[in-house]
Amino acid sequence: MLTFLAYAMIITFMAAIMTGRLSALMGLILVPILFAAIAGFGPEIPDLVMDGLRKIAPTAVLLLFAILYFGLMIDVGLFDPLVRFVVRKCHGDPLRVIVGTCALSMCISLDGDGSTTYLLVVTAMMPLHLRLGINPLILPAVTVMPNAIINVAPWGGPTARVMSALHVDVGQVFVPMIPAIALACAGSLAIAAYFGLQERRRLGTIRFDHVSEADLEEQINEATRAVVPRPAWLKGFNAALTAAMMALLVADVFPLALVFMVGFAIAMVVNFPNVADQRERIASHASSVLNVVAVVFGAGAFTGIMMGTGMTDALAQSVVAMIPDAAGQYIPLITAVLSAPFTFFLSNDAFYFGVVPVLAQAAAEYGIPPEVIARASLVGQPVHMLSPLVPAAFVLVGLAKVEFGDHQRFTMKWSILLVGLMLLGAVITGAVPIG
Structure with missing residues (x-):
């Protein structure tokens, strides 16, 4: 019964948000509470x-x-040089803009x-996308x-x-997956190029060759919402502070929340010493912050009920039970295929921590080492990042100003x-054997 309710809850939740009957926030709160009550909890x-x-x-x-x-950095114009560079290099070509966006995401994702x-x-690329339509x-x-x-990546x-x-x-899990990761990265660039060719045929190419520097600056300032002109030394300070924070992010020597708390406080005090200006800047970003953080806490309620009621364990056991003995040698391939829907739901x-160890234990009975199952379990990550249980997904759709369900439907395939x-x-490389 618990397994049935777990599947029913997930299906109800996804149907509600993808049909627009409930927002993601309302669904994350109400659906699990309803099913937990039905289950007797x-x-x-x-x-x-x-x-x-x-x-x-x-x-x-x-x-x-x-x-x-990052909202503050947009306000003070930190990304203006990047936007200016991309505008000139793309020459108003949708193909270059879209492929450039994909490549930029690939680099920053490190x-x-x-x-x-x-x-x-x-924040850097949206002005160009809007400008070109x-x-x-x-x-x-x-x-x-x-x-x-x-x-x-290991980190x-x-x-x-x-x-x-x-x-x-790391040597057992990540290194053998590098060729597969490279192939998928090439695939993402190819998909971006396909989008770009479609948009080029639809929109044509806008030439910016004869745009004056003054007009360019006006477009950039309008797109990035620069609040006040920044002196040169302050722009350098903001760039150095952001670079230092990115270095701490990669080094992982401090909790990321602490890095951004301290970084924001330093940036705000240096850029806007006046307390009234600080309040104004915080208030200007309050709506976007509230929308994202509220959904994150909604996701916390959802996962808390899923794990606390035992629904997660029930789902894992149901999957293992569905694998017949004759298919035991194909558990790595089965794990890779299941990793997409399971990391989505x-x-x-x-x-x-709940499903993969069970699959690895089942695989061990057929002489399959755990690192093979580990590699197979990573294959579904491109689908996982579209899950409503990923907090960052709501940051993305909020910044891009699109509906979450529309984003899922467009990107899923x-x-x-x-x-x-x-x-x-x-x-092909043997990182995940067929049998």
Whole structure:
């Protein structure tokens, strides 16, 4: 019964948000509470929700201060030089703009943090997309696809989790997957080029060759919402501060939430010494912060109920039970295929700490080592990043100003294609054996 209710809850939740009957926030709160009550956990619901909220709190704090920090950097014009450079290089060509957006996301994703990538890429590239009239769903699509692939790096979330869960090291898990990751990255650039060719045929090419420097500056300032002109030394300070924060992000020597809290406080005090100006800047970003953080806490309630009621364990056991004995040698391939839907419907924590160890234990009975299952479990990440249980996904759609359901419908088929490419690369190289 618990397994049935777990599947029913997930289907109800996804149907509600994808048909527009409930917003993601309302669905994350109401649907799990309803099904937990049906399952007989009514008195325990408050404790389960609070456990989930406590686990998600560091992520919520990180997103809150990351949005405030990068919003402030947009206000002071930190990304103006990048926008100016891309405008000149792209020459108003939608193909160059879209492929450039994908490549930029691929590079910035090396920091291992999806929220940071989305904040940087969308804020830098959105003015160009708007200026050319490009389909608004393309920007979040070409931003999330390479990010989902590069996020498989050892310092990213999924690989770190699966190495901890199965007690394997980087050389066993990540290195054999590099060719598959490279193939999927090439696939994301090819998809971006396809989008670009479509938009070029639809929109044509706008020539900016004869735009004066003054007009260019006006366009950039309007697009980036620069608040007041910044002196040269302050622009240098903001760039150095951001670079230092990115270095701390990659080094992972301090909690990311603390890095952004302190960084935001320093940037605000230096750029806007007047307290009234500080309040004004915070108020200007309050709506975007509230929307994202509220959904993050909603996701905490959802996962808290899923794990606390045992629904996550029930789902894992049901999957293992569905694998017949004759198919035991194909568990790596089965794990790779299941990793896409499972990481979509479950959080990374639930999948890598709840489901993958069960699959690895079943595989061990057939002489399959745990590192093979670890590699297979990473294949579905391009689909995982479209899950409503990924807090950063709401940062992306919020910045791009698109509906979450529209983003899912537009991007899903391309993400599934990338999963197929990654699996193909892993099979060809032997990282994930067929049998």
